[in-house]
Amino acid sequence: MLKLKIEKVAHGGVFIARHDSKVVFVSGAIPGELVEAKVVQDTKSFLRAETVEVLEESEHRVKHFWKAALKGAGGAEFGHIELSYQRVLKTQVLQEVLSRMAGIESEVVVEAAPGDQENQGLRYRTRVQLNVDESGTAGPSKIRTNEIVFTRDLPLAVKEIEELGLHLKNFNGVDKIKIAASNTGNSQWLIDKKVNGDKQLIERVAGRTFRLSPGSFWQAHVKGPELLTACVSEFAKLLNLDPQKQNLDLYSGAGLFSATLSAQFDGAKFLAIESSKQAIADGERSSHDLDNLRFHQADVLKFLRSQTAATFDTIILDPPRSGAANKVVEQLIRLSPRNMIYVACDPVALARDLRTLGDAGYQVMAMRAFDIFPHTHHFETVVALAR
Known part of the structure; x- marks a missing residue:
């Protein structure tokens, strides 16, 4: 002690x-x-x-809102901190790593998602995973362990997920349960790989409809897709995206960003690159009305290595938590796009990549950050870069 x-x-x-x-x-x-x-x-x-x-x-x-977290459950490590001060701390983290790792002195502030302050940062998660122990108890895992914590409530989940009551049932012989609820009223849960509920999730973002297969990736915050898409669109306009040239959407998933921009920038050509066959199918199914958007299934690094330099106007990338990685960033620099829009869920990985891009001549034109994971240390940052 x-x-x-x-x-x-x-x-x-x-x-x-x-x-x-x-x-x-x-x-x-x-x-x-x-x-x-x-x-x-x-x-x-x-x-x-x-x-x-x-x-x-x-x-x-403040008093922690979730008894399960007091027993060690992960997913609410900031729940003992007043919500607005959580964003102050996240802002400090972002500004510090940008300064220390990238040499960028920024006044960027982590912003609240619409409605979160009024809801105390609760009822925002539309995607929840429950792990199951040998006794069949389903719940969140303790931090840095495989031990399951039983909970009678899921206060971060939207009501539709909690009301399914799956966290109260016994699932002997099951490994994990994934639960999802869409913003159009669908609900779906996978018990291991068995699909229950609606066979397809339908999401509406920026006036477009996205049809998602079971288990497909989607931002967990109920307002997250709309918020991030609006920011990416704002930055694309700021960077004067050239409608006559080819643009890329890397790690595209079902094409949330490229489908929106393809519709907004008349005639702009977009190519969405994604390694998941399922996500590609979802993207093609959701964008059949867009003649200027194509999907291509490929590993991002392998695809970039196959391309000729100076081909692309703007590249959007939304890599996994580990960031774009050095080899991918090297290929981005080699291809020398005029602009980039980087969507990042980890500030350290972002700062590392921004340092490399900065050394290659790319300047930060705009940056915004969003607290779409209240009561955790996570947040999203969007950066507009130009050369």
């Missing part, structure tokens, strides 16, 4: 304190607090600890 003074927030949903010569990453704390914490990991370079008792409490501390 250690008595620790919490200094600041760190990326990853933990907070920094110091003990002797080591950094201590503390969960369940808030900057400025004095806490008693239990060490759960001891390495040569750092300690990891969990708050047991708060000795001097921050003015931003």
Whole structure:
């Protein structure tokens, strides 16, 4: 047990304190607090600890909204922090990593999604995964373990998901359950790979309809797709996307961004690149009215390596949490598009890639960040780049 003074927030949903010569990453704390914490990991370079008792409490501390999180369930590691201050901390993380890793001094602020402040950041998740233990109990896993936490409620999920009551049933012999609800009223749940409920999810975004197969990726926040699409569209207009040249949508999924821009920029040619055969099928099914959008199934890196330099006007990329990776960024630089719009769900990976792109002559023209994962440390950032 250690008595620790919490200094600041760190990326990853933990907070920094110091003990002797080591950094201590503390969960369940808030900057400025004095806490008693239990060490759960001891390495040569750092300690990891969990708050047991708060000795001097921050003015931003609130009662946690979810009993399961108090038992260790993941997915709400910021639930003890007042909602608006969560965004302050996320802003600090984003600005710090941009400065330290990319040399970018930015005043970007993490914005709330519409309605979240009024709803206390609850009832926003349209996608939920429950893991199942050997006894058949379904629920969230404890942080950094495979242990399942039983919960009677799912306060972050939209009501339609909680009212299905799947988290209250026994699923002996099942590995995991994936539940989804669309903004048009569909609901679907996969018990392992068996599909239940609606066979297809229909989502409406920016006046367009997207028809999704079971298990297809979609932004979890009920307002997330609309919010991110509006931002990407705003940045495309800012960058003066050339309607006469070819544009790319990398890691496109079902074509959320490219379908919207194809409809908004009359005649602009878009090619959506995605490795998932299922996502490609969803995208083609949802964009049959767009003659200027094509889908191509391929690994992004392999596709970029096959292309001729100076072919593309604007490239949109929405890579996984690990970022675009060095080899992909190298190919982007080689192809030398006039513009890029980078959608990122991890600020550290983003800052790493922005440093490389900046060294190659790309400048940040605009940046916005959105808190579409309230009560967690995650958020999304959208960056417009031009050369």
